[in-house]
Amino acid sequence: MALTPVENQTPGFTAAVAAGAGAIFGLFVGTANDAGLIGAVAGAAVLAVIGFAFASMMSQERPLRWASFAVFAVFGYLSGGLPAAVIGALFGWFAGWFIFWIAASRYRIYLAPYLTPGQVLWHYAFRVICGAIFVFLITPILVVMPLSFNAEDFFTFTPEMLRFDPAGYSMKHYNDFFTNNDWQNALWNSIKIAPMATILSVSFGTLAAIGLSQPHVPFRRAIMAILISPMIVPLIISAAGMYFFYSRIGLQGTYFGVVLAHAALGIPFVIITVTATLVGFDRSLTRAAANMGAGPVTTFFRVQMPLILPGVISGSLFAFITSFDEVVVVLFVGSAGQKTLPWQMFTGLREQISPTILAVATILVAISILLLATVEMLRRRSERLRGMSPS
Numbered sequence: 001m002a003l004t005p006v007e008n009q010t011p012g013f014t015a016a017v018a019a020g021a022g023a024i025f026g027l028f029v030g031t032a033n034d035a036g037l038i039g040a041v042a043g044a045a046v047l048a049v050i051g052f053a054f055a056s057m058m059s060q061e062r063p064l065r066w067a068s069f070a071v072f073a074v075f076g077y078l079s080g081g082l083p084a085a086v087i088g089a090l091f092g093w094f095a096g097w098f099i100f101w102i103a104a105s106r107y108r109i110y111l112a113p114y115l116t117p118g119q120v121l122w123h124y125a126f127r128v129i130c131g132a133i134f135v136f137l138i139t140p141i142l143v144v145m146p147l148s149f150n151a152e153d154f155f156t157f158t159p160e161m162l163r164f165d166p167a168g169y170s171m172k173h174y175n176d177f178f179t180n181n182d183w184q185n186a187l188w189n190s191i192k193i194a195p196m197a198t199i200l201s202v203s204f205g206t207l208a209a210i211g212l213s214q215p216h217v218p219f220r221r222a223i224m225a226i227l228i229s230p231m232i233v234p235l236i237i238s239a240a241g242m243y244f245f246y247s248r249i250g251l252q253g254t255y256f257g258v259v260l261a262h263a264a265l266g267i268p269f270v271i272i273t274v275t276a277t278l279v280g281f282d283r284s285l286t287r288a289a290a291n292m293g294a295g296p297v298t299t300f301f302r303v304q305m306p307l308i309l310p311g312v313i314s315g316s317l318f319a320f321i322t323s324f325d326e327v328v329v330v331l332f333v334g335s336a337g338q339k340t341l342p343w344q345m346f347t348g349l350r351e352q353i354s355p356t357i358l359a360v361a362t363i364l365v366a367i368s369i370l371l372l373a374t375v376e377m378l379r380r381r382s383e384r385l386r387g388m389s390p391s
């Protein structure tokens with residue numbers, strides 16, 4: 001596709017857009033220092049001046065971008081040491097790139113030439129909003145990870161950590177997790193409960209999804225709504241209901257009761273993923289297998305299962321994560337003998353404030369990322385099997 005040449009923007013326009021970006025960054029920096037409004041105003045003013053000056057010297061883009069990088073890095077080092085220098089250098093690099101990206105109208109190169117200024121604004125505003133939401137969601141995780149290597153028993157960054165002093169970092173919290181009996185017992189309980197709950201969730205959820213995908217099943221919409229209700233009903237209500245029900249039938253406080261409770265929470269995920277896989281399933285394959293003498297069981301394992309396997313595995317991973325990370329239900333229906341890893345983390349926060357929780361949280365995040373990456377790979381494989389190109 002040929003790129004459409006565009007004209008450079010005026011220094012005033014560049015300064016106005018740069019001021020908006022500077023206000024956002026200044027708001028974050030000012031809020032960290034209890035001066036959010038001052039930071040926003042200062043950031044807007046600084047970026048507006050730089051934007052106006054840089055837009056007036058378009059022929060000097062490369063040296064000006066390097067100058068922005070160096071100046072902000074030096075300013076950060078003088079104000080907060082090495083960590084602030086790193087942040088300042090990153091901001092200086094972004095500021096130089098962003099200003100010339102605006103000034104040279106590069107933001108319109110890959111867009112349709114007939115778009116109005118309002119449409120162009122919404123195109124990028126939508127991406128900025130999505131990015132802000134992503135940062136809001138991911139920042140707590142990014143904070144926890146380095147804190148898990150704190151050499152002190154604190155939940156905050158120590159001066160040594162902020163200086164990147166090796167003495168401020170340690171693996172002692174991870175060592176405590178792998179050597180402490182309480183943590184190891186909780187981990188073993190989670191390992192015993194989650195796989196069994198996953199097996200039950202996959203078994204019942206897959207059968208339910210296949211049955212509800214048949215057009216002749218009566219009231220299938222109502223049945224589907226009931227089966228996925230554990231995803232909709234607040235977890236505390238489900239946990240309280242399970243407690244009263246299990247206490248009547250003698251399952252409260254038992255291993256089997258916790259497994260059943262977690263299976264009930266995982267079944268909706270299996271139903272949804274398997275149902276999505278069945279949308280592109282060619283039902284003439286099962287009829288052909290039946291015409292050739294295959295029974296229902298043989299047809300399921302030899303024809304249906306290979307094609308819906310990516311959806312089944314995806315649902316099982318979601319069910320496993322749900323069981324492994326769940327704490328509310330197990331507090332209601334479990335006993336001290338079924339204390340899982342999230343339960344132990346909850347106890348550590350409430351009773352002894354153990355920093356080992358940060359190490360455990362980091363490990364769980366790593367496991368969750370690995371499992372979600374597997375789910376994405378399976379989703380793409382499922383799309384290829386159904387003749388769809390993965391997005």
